[in-house]
Amino acid sequence: MNRLTASRRLAAALLVGCTALTGAANAQTTPNLRAPHLKPDLTTAEGGIWDQSDKAESHVRASAELDSDPVLTAYVGGVVCRVAPEYCGDLRTYVLDRPVFNAAAAPNGYVEVNSGLLLRVRDEDELAFVLGHEVSHFARNHTFARFQAQKNTANAMMVLTAGITIAAAGAAYSTARAGGPYAGQNINTISSTARSLNDLVYLSSIASLFSFSREEETEADQLGFQRAQHAGYRPGASVDLWNGELDEARASDFPKVRTSEVRASIFDTHPVTSDRIAALTAMGAGVVPAAASPATTADAARRYRAVVRPHLGDWLKDDLRRRDYGQTLFLIDRLAGEGEDLGLLSFYRGETYRHRRAPGDDALALASYRAATVQPDAPAAAWRELGQACHKAGDQACAKDAFSRYIEHDPKAQDRWLVEADLKSMQQAGGS
Amino acid sequence: MKLFGQLCAFAAAAALLVGCETVASAPAGDYAVGTAYRVTLGRQWSDVSAIMVGRPVKVRLLTVDGPLLNRLYLTDGLAPGDFLVKPAAKERPTPTWRAGLSPTEQVEFIADSVAALDYERVETQNLRPATFKGAPALRFDITAKTQGGLDMAGSAEVAQVGDKLFVLLYLAPHEHFYAATLPEVETVFASVKPGA
Numbered sequence: 369m370n371r372l373t374a375s376r377r378l379a380a381a382l383l384v385g386c387t388a389l390t391g392a393a394n395a396q397t398t399p400n401l402r403a404p405h406l407k408p409d410l411t412t413a414e415g416g417i418w419d420q421s422d423k424a425e426s427h428v429r430a431s432a433e434l435d436s437d438p439v440l441t442a443y444v445g446g447v448v449c450r451v452a453p454e455y456c457g458d459l460r461t462y463v464l465d466r467p468v469f470n471a472a473a474a475p476n477g478y479v480e481v482n483s484g485l486l487l488r489v490r491d492e493d494e495l496a497f498v499l500g501h502e503v504s505h506f507a508r509n510h511t512f513a514r515f516q517a518q519k520n521t522a523n524a525m526m527v528l529t530a531g532i533t534i535a536a537a538g539a540a541y542s543t544a545r546a547g548g549p550y551a552g553q554n555i556n557t558i559s560s561t562a563r564s565l566n567d568l569v570y571l572s573s574i575a576s577l578f579s580f581s582r583e584e585e586t587e588a589d590q591l592g593f594q595r596a597q598h599a600g601y602r603p604g605a606s607v608d609l610w611n612g613e614l615d616e617a618r619a620s621d622f623p624k625v626r627t628s629e630v631r632a633s634i635f636d637t638h639p640v641t642s643d644r645i646a647a648l649t650a651m652g653a654g655v656v657p658a659a660a661s662p663a664t665t666a667d668a669a670r671r672y673r674a675v676v677r678p679h680l681g682d683w684l685k686d687d688l689r690r691r692d693y694g695q696t697l698f699l700i701d702r703l704a705g706e707g708e709d710l711g712l713l714s715f716y717r718g719e720t721y722r723h724r725r726a727p728g729d730d731a732l733a734l735a736s737y738r739a740a741t742v743q744p745d746a747p748a749a750a751w752r753e754l755g756q757a758c759h760k761a762g763d764q765a766c767a768k769d770a771f772s773r774y775i776e777h778d779p780k781a782q783d784r785w786l787v788e789a790d791l792k793s794m795q796q797a798g799g800s
Numbered sequence: 801m802k803l804f805g806q807l808c809a810f811a812a813a814a815a816l817l818v819g820c821e822t823v824a825s826a827p828a829g830d831y832a833v834g835t836a837y838r839v840t841l842g843r844q845w846s847d848v849s850a851i852m853v854g855r856p857v858k859v860r861l862l863t864v865d866g867p868l869l870n871r872l873y874l875t876d877g878l879a880p881g882d883f884l885v886k887p888a889a890k891e892r893p894t895p896t897w898r899a900g901l902s903p904t905e906q907v908e909f910i911a912d913s914v915a916a917l918d919y920e921r922v923e924t925q926n927l928r929p930a931t932f933k934g935a936p937a938l939r940f941d942i943t944a945k946t947q948g949g950l951d952m953a954g955s956a957e958v959a960q961v962g963d964k965l966f967v968l969l970y971l972a973p974h975e976h977f978y979a980a981t982l983p984e985v986e987t988v989f990a991s992v993k994p995g996a
Contacts, residue, residue, distance in 0.1 A: 432920035432945030465920075622891045689915055691893045725898065756902050782927040782940075786903050 401507050404454045414475070414512050421476035421511075428462050428480060435463040435483065435679075443675050444481050444495070451496050451595040452503040459503065467686040469613065473502040475511045486676055487683045487699065488612065490706075491668035493596070493605035500599075501592030508591070510584045517576075525573040529566050536562030585638045586647065593651050602665065603652040610645045612702070617641075619698035669706050680709060681747065684716040693724040711743025715750040722753065733757050741770070748778035752787060764794050823848050826862055832995055833860055834876030836966070837933055840991035842984050845872070854886035870972040870981045872988065877964030884913040884967060899963035903938055906958045910969060911942070919944035919952060919971075932959030932966055933992055942971070953978035957989055968992075 408414040428434060435441065445461035452459065458477040468484040479502060489495045505511070540555045589606070597603050620626050639647075676683075680703075687696050697720050704713045718736030721729040737754035740746040755770035771787050771794075781787070826845040832838045845862040852861045858876040861867065875884065878897040885894040895912040907924050915922045922944040930939035942954030951974040959966045970985045972978040 427948070430949040432947055432949045434949075624891055689912060691895075692891075752904070756904070782925060783904055783907075785929075786927070 402509050404458055413515065414509075417512055417515060418476045421474035421478060424474060425460070425462075425476065425478040428464070428478065431464065433464045433466055435465050437463070437679070440486075440675065440679065444486070444499075447492060447496055448479055448499050448503065450599045451500040451592075451601075452507070455503065455507065459506070465682070465686060467683065467690055471498055471502050473506040475506065475509065477506065479503070479506075483679065483683045483686065486679070487687065488616070489609060489672070490612070490702070491602075491605070491665065491672045493602040493665075493668055494609040494612075495672070496596040496599060496601040497592055497606040497609060499592075500595035501588045503595065504588040504591035505584065508584075508587065510588070514581065514584065521573045521576055525569055528569045532562050532565045532569065582639050586644075589639075589644055589648060590651065593648055597655060602668070603655040606648045607645055607652060610641050610648065614641050614645070616695050616698050619694045621692050621694040625692065625695075666706075670708070673706060673708055677709065681712055681716075684712075684719075688716070688719060688723060691723070693720050696720045709745060711740050711746035711750065714740035714743065715747055715753070718750070718753060718757070722757075730757065730760060734761055737770075741773075748774060748781070751777055752781075752783075755787070755790075759790070759794075764798060768794055768798075822850060824850065831862075831874075833874045834858060835995045836876050836964075837992050837995045839874065839968075839988045839993075842987040854888065856883055856886050858882060859884060864981055864984075865977065868973075869977045871970070872985060873967060873969040873971075875965070875967040877961065877966055879964055884910070884969075885916040897965050899960075901960070901965075906938060906960060906965065907940055909965070910940075910956050910958060910967065914942060914944055914954070914969075914971070918947060920947060921945045924956075930957050930959075930989075932957060932961070933994055935959050935961050937966075939989075943974075944971075951975065955982070955985065955989075 408418055410416070410419060441461060441463050444463055445459075448459050448461050449456035455477070459473070459479050460477060461479045461481065463481050463483065463486070466482040466484055467487075468482055469488050471479070471481045471485050473479045479499070481499070485498060486495070489498065536558050539558045543551055543554045543558065593603070593606050596605065617628060618626055638644075684696070684700070687699065690696070697717065700713050700717050700720065704710060704717075714736050718733045718740060721733035721736060734754070734757035737750055737757055740750040741754055751770050751774035755767045755774060758764070758766035758770055768791060771791050774781070774787060775784055778784075824847040826841055826847040828841050828843050830838050831841050831845075841862075843864070845864055847860065848863055848867055849855055849860045852859075852867075855861070858878055860874045860876075862872045862874065864870050873884065878884065880897060880899045882897050883894050884897075887894045894916040895909050897909060901909065907927060911922050911924050922942065925941045925943065927938060927940045930937040937957050937959035939955070939957045942952075942956060944952040944954065946952060952971055953974040954969065954971040956970070957968045968989055970981070972981060
């Protein structure tokens with residue numbers, strides 16, 4: 369019994385060690401703001417991280433996902449410079465055609481912005497907050513801080529697990545030497561306690577790293593908010609952005625996505641969105657923009673739409689390939705709420721229903737294609753799909769008219785011969 | 801007793817090897833794609849179906865120089881609900897074949913499936929009529945890029961027979977490999993005949 373008591377004391381002492389480990393990463397001092405135009409020596413650990421970032425940047429330059437529109441890239445880069453004028457010469461912006469809400473700033477100053485983000489922000493103010501957030505990771509050298517935290521945590525974990533193993537081996541040896549009727553049982557208990565403690569050390573160290581990551585994200589939210597506000601952007605944009613993300617997550621077809629934004633885990637890299645909204649709301653309370661706000665919110669949205677309009681169709685097509693139809697419909701409804709691009713948006717609403725094929729979706733698709741084709745910006749494919757939808761619904765007159773208009777709108781379409789064959793068979797069937 | 805132990809070890813190893821699937825030779829001549837049809841290979845190919853990660857049961861994958869340099873997908877009839885590319889996660893569904901898709905939607909099914917194989921900028925061109933076992937089919941060309949930016953080219957034939965979709969899909973890097981194997985692929989496409 370004495371041995372068991374000793375092993376419990378050992379366990380308690382090591383548990384304290386584990387708790388200390390949890391705080392090990394958190395106790396790291398975050399580096400100060402980096403000075404502009406600085407590049408670390410390549411022989412240092414930080415220089416190594418920069419070198420890795422340089423390699424990642426060269427991959428991005430060759431990537432098929434790289435958007436080739438210089439106007440769009442210059443626009444996004446301009447917003448980066450506006451929120452981080454001191455680093456303007458250090459940051460290089462790339463737009464990537466990826467249908468996922470994300471952006472990142474690497475330690476060497478390359479900034480990547482996904483088209484999925486540009487599709488979701490409603491105006492430049494929301495974009496400025498995100499870019500301010502990413503630039504803050506760069507300015508605070510968060511990547512290097514995380515690297516240091518990982519290294520320190522790994523070292524601490526190694527020391528603790530070695531200590532647990534050695535202590536357990538010692539306790540087991542003493543128990544064996546003392547002998548007695550329960551020696552074997554006590555050794556098993558010591559062994560299983562040591563295993564559990566080592567597992568606990570491992571999990572604690574992983575959790576501490578995720579906790580550190582969440583703290584960095586919270587700090588970047590705060591600094592990004594300040595940067596955007598200082599550059600004259602609308603203070604409420606950050607909250608609007610995250611509320612939009614929350615609403616979109618709720619609209620997902622997938623239960624896991626619907627709960628992902630509200631269910632916290634110690635293994636999350638980012639804070640829960642609702643917590644971010646609460647923090648940013650508190651930050652924005654009573655804040656008056658430092659400089660003149662860029663006109664009204666509606667004007668800002670219209671100006672932003674004018675920038676992304678040439679890409680809207682491609683980005684929606686990419687988004688549709690994610691096959692989360694609930695989210696795509698949510699996005700389309702929100703974009704249509706601005707009252708612009710209704711032909712294109714109605715077409716993609718029809719496309720979403722056509723792909724989803726839930727009960728009643730055929731009729732919804734037909735109505736959407738109809739709505740699209742009365743708008744001047746309807747793509748030619750809207751006529752073809754209207755024809756298909758009418759044909760499916762048994763409305764041959766509508767189908768013939770829509771197919772004819774499709775050929776008028778896109779006389780060089782690769783499927784013209786197919787549509788003409790359909791038209792011919794419908795005319796023969798109708799006796800006309 | 802020692803001999804018995806060695807025999808047991810040999811039998812166990814043999815059983816394990818039998819369980820292992822690996823690359824098989826697909827020699828020139830008839831190659832059966834399920835029970836529905838056969839094609840004639842003009843040269844030896846490698847059947848890498850067994851090592852194709854997440855392969856749907858009805859999809860066969862052949863290659864000459866390795867799957868990154870040329871790949872030929874041959875599907876037995878995909879039934880409604882089947883896919884050409886197996887989804888990696890529930891939240892990342894891949895295109896599913898459904899009966900009654902229009903010809904344009906059949907082409908779209910292939911393009912979206914190629915995109916689900918992590919190719920970028922997938923486009924189809926030169927849509928034209930073809931025949932598959934005497935039934936009307938669609939033939940078209942494909943361009944795409946790997947994520948690293950390599951230009952890919954492809955050609956596909958699809959035929960809906962009843963409620964099933966039959967797919968022959970060839971993909972290769974545009975540089976050298978596509979053109980080098982295309983004549984053989986054309987031979988394969990033209991050789992479809994009813995299964996045994």
